[in-house]
Each structure stands twice: as C-alpha cells, then as structure tokens.
Amino acid sequence: MADIRPVGWDDGEACVVVLDQTRLPGERTSVACRTVDELVDAIERLVVRGAPALGVAGAYGVALALVEASREGWDEQELNRSIDLVRDARPTAVNLARGVDLARAHVPAGLQAVLAEAHRIAADDEAANRELSRLGADWILARVERRPLTVLTHCNAGALATSAWGTALGLVRELHQRGVLASVFVDETRPLLQGSRLTAWELEQEGISYVVQADAAAASTIARGLVDVAVVGADRIARNGDAANKIGTLGVALACRDAGIPFVVAAPATTVDPGTAHGDEIPIELRSEDEVLSFAGARVTPVEARGFNPAFDVTPHRLVDAIVTEHAVVEPDGTDVVARLTGAASPRAPHS
Ligand code: MRU
Numbered sequence: 001m002a003d004i005r006p007v008g009w010d011d012g013e014a015c016v017v018v019l020d021q022t023r024l025p026g027e028r029t030s031v032a033c034r035t036v037d038e039l040v041d042a043i044e045r046l047v048v049r050g051a052p053a054l055g056v057a058g059a060y061g062v063a064l065a066l067v068e069a070s071r072e073g074w075d076e077q078e079l080n081r082s083i084d085l086v087r088d089a090r091p092t093a094v095n096l097a098r099g100v101d102l103a104r105a106h107v108p109a110g111l112q113a114v115l116a117e118a119h120r121i122a123a124d125d126e127a128a129n130r131e132l133s134r135l136g137a138d139w140i141l142a143r144v145e146r147r148p149l150t151v152l153t154h155c156n157a158g159a160l161a162t163s164a165w166g167t168a169l170g171l172v173r174e175l176h177q178r179g180v181l182a183s184v185f186v187d188e189t190r191p192l193l194q195g196s197r198l199t200a201w202e203l204e205q206e207g208i209s210y211v212v213q214a215d216a217a218a219a220s221t222i223a224r225g226l227v228d229v230a231v232v233g234a235d236r237i238a239r240n241g242d243a244a245n246k247i248g249t250l251g252v253a254l255a256c257r258d259a260g261i262p263f264v265v266a267a268p269a270t271t272v273d274p275g276t277a278h279g280d281e282i283p284i285e286l287r288s289e290d291e292v293l294s295f296a297g298a299r300v301t302p303v304e305a306r307g308f309n310p311a312f313d314v315t316p317h318r319l320v321d322a323i324v325t326e327h328a329v330v331e332p333d334g335t336d337v338v339a340r341l342t343g344a345a346s347p348r349a350p351h352s
Contacts, residue, residue, distance in 0.1 A: 050161020055095030157233025241332025242279030
C-alpha cells in the first residue's frame, strides 16, 4: 500500500517540508520551507495543493511564523501579518483558513502547542478520509448495480491533496480493495494537469487500472455509458450543498445528470463551511492567464491573446447526488447540510 504524505514538520530544522507536486511524476523531491514567504510561494505555485493538504500546511505555517518571529525578533503585529499571508495564499479551499485559525488559537500557548494542534489536524484528516471512503463506497455499491464498476474522477483528490489516503481517490482505493473496481477515467485537468500527473501517479502506485482522458472527453465518455459513477473532491461546501471544486467539475456533473449516473462529492467535514450560505458566496481563485496561454512552458497563443483562468467552479446542489464526509452521506435537497455532514446532528461514539 503506497503511503504518500505530502506535508510534514521537520523538528530538527524547524521548517515545513512538502512533497513538490510540480515535479511529479518525473521527480519525487521535497521542498523545505524555512520562512513564511517560502511557504506562501509553495502554496501559490501548487507545490503543495488540495484543500485538506492546504489545511495541514496552513497549520504548520503558523508554527513556522512563530519560529521566524523568534529568529527575526518580530512583534505581535508582524507575526499576525505573516500568519495572514499564509491564510490568504489561496482563497477557495476553506481548509486553509480553517487550519490557520485553529493553529493560531494556540499561539499564546507557544510553539509546542501550535505544533500539537497541527499534528492533530493532520491525523484527524487521515482518519476522516479513511472513514468517508468506507461510507462513500457503501453508498455507491447500494446505488450502482454494475460489477465491477468504472469511476470517473476530475483533478486530484488523492493522498497528495490531503494529509494521507485521499478523499475522492481514497474512495476509489476503497472500492479497489473491496474488489469491485474495474477502472478509473482520469480527467487530465487543465491547465495544470493534476489528473494526468498526480492522480495517474497515485493510481499507478496502487496498481489500479486507469486511463487518462482530455477534460473535453468526459461528457462524451459519460454519455456513451462508459462510466458508472463520478467521484470528485471539494474545496468548499456551502450550507445548501453547493460545492466548489477544480474547474471542469461542473461539466462532469451536468453530463452525469443527463446520463442518469450518480455524481458524488467526497470531502472531510473540515471542507464544509457553515459561513457560506450558497455557492455564489464562494470566492473563486483567478490564476495567472499564463497557465492557459502556455503549454509545457511555451506560449501557444498569438501574443495578443488574453487568458481567463478561474481555478474552480461551483456545482449546484441540485446536480449533486451525494455528499460524503466521515460523518454521513447526504443527498442534498437545498436544506442545510452542515449539521449532518459535520456530525453536529448526531454525535457518534468515538472509535475504540
Ligand atoms: O488547485 P488544486 O490542485 O489545489 O485543486 C484541488 C482540487 O480541486 C481538489 O479536488 C480539492 O481540493 C479536493 S482535494 C481532496
């Protein structure tokens, strides 16, 4: 079983260490972020990416800010300004702000308390991902008749995008382990190829059969009956069940609804945002136009061309058949999903 852990803290060097996802699958190298600026740069360049992984990186970022503050003699204002830089590095994934806020609350208690909180966030994320994978697999197997079944996924919601195991791809791993998975259609994910580079690499490690397709092929693949269920991750889930995820997800959901196959969103409860009423309120990151005007680092458009590069889209709850967290599988109907998805509605006994 591949054990991929994209974010960690190096006690000896007192720095955040991230697996460099811009170099995968060609090179497996890590980047040591020794300053807040280096961490912010790594987050902005997608060296570390994926909502839950950003939450963990954000929490370690608070520890890093404390270390840098004591090294550089920062006052409280400078420390808070630096922590805010981490918090604001990417706006759509609510996990980033949440991870920073949770860790920041421990700043008065000192570095070890902040680190303990960051470690807890990472451990809880892995446990959540494993549990939501089980719940999601149960729901899919009850809903989809064909065996073995074929899944489509968009972007990378695997171990690389979390503390470990993965959300949508964790669910795919669970189906594989149960012996009911035939294959996975992996959308390449333009413009940064998280699907072809990262999801394909993870499935390769796992020995799961897959094929990479252009994002533009997804609707046709679904319409032709080649897919039984689509499973994607999320960067933020609003109170009414609207869900933001990688640009192109909405098209997958529309195609699934038209074809009558389930469209499933898998995410830990930390991605559910009680502060966002519906999808229109979710801030959508607009990235550099160069990412769509260039291919493999070389400009491909006429020099006058301008680019439009939203990193995420919002799938309205009416197109989502199920949202899976570690607490529940909810079939959204426009009513408030927060209590059920976060376990606030019926607290479960802790696992023994
Ligand atoms: O821009 P990215 O690569 O950070 O986008 C990632 C996604 O859209 C993921 O699907 C989402 O964060 C869920 S990760 C478990």
